[in-house]
Amino acid sequence: MTCALVLAGCGGGDTDGDQGSGLRIRSAYMPQPVTAAMAAGYLVIENDSDQPDTLRSVSSDIAQEVTLHKTSGQTMESAGGDDRAIPARGRLVMESGGMHLMFEKLKRKPKEGETVSVELHFGKTDPITVKMPVKPATYRPASDTSAMSDTAATSNTSVMSDTFFSSSSLSSHH
DSSP states (O other): OOEEEEOOOSGGGGGGOOOOOSSEEEEEOOOOOOOOEEEEEEEEEEEESSOOEEEEEETTEEEEEEEEEEEEEEEEEEOOGGGGGGOTTTTTEEESSEEEEEEEEEESSSOTTTEEEEEEESSOOOEEEEEEEEOOOOOOOSSSSOOOOOOEEEEOOOOOOOBBBBOOOOOTTO
16 A cells, blocks of 8 residues: 655645555755765654554665764764654654764765655554755754655655664764
């Protein structure tokens, strides 16, 4: 069963679709990377169901690895299992200065105005593909869920590669 989830607009005219699983993706974007080696990505995963889920892994066509990190003060570390939980009737927020996606070993450096395809893999829900727009390096949304980009997400029943979050040392990240 494949349903489309289309998130559109900015501000008050937001339209939300439901994938059927209870998960919705909002506010997805990638600031234009300043290096050719890595980039960050942000989004909000909302769970409208009565069942919790977990973000297991993320893959993208532009990076060899996509890992989940969290920033705490001046340090960055891999996010553990509890950090990837999406509570029933709750949300998982990835934002600048907190939890975020880290695209490592970029195959190409995305430019402002492009979109990056990201596939989110969950513990219970079918994978969701998100088209993440590349914004200016200084872009900051108005809030987690009110400043939505033109983002499309679809359920994909065929799981691509199982690229799990790495727990490698992050001493080279700043």
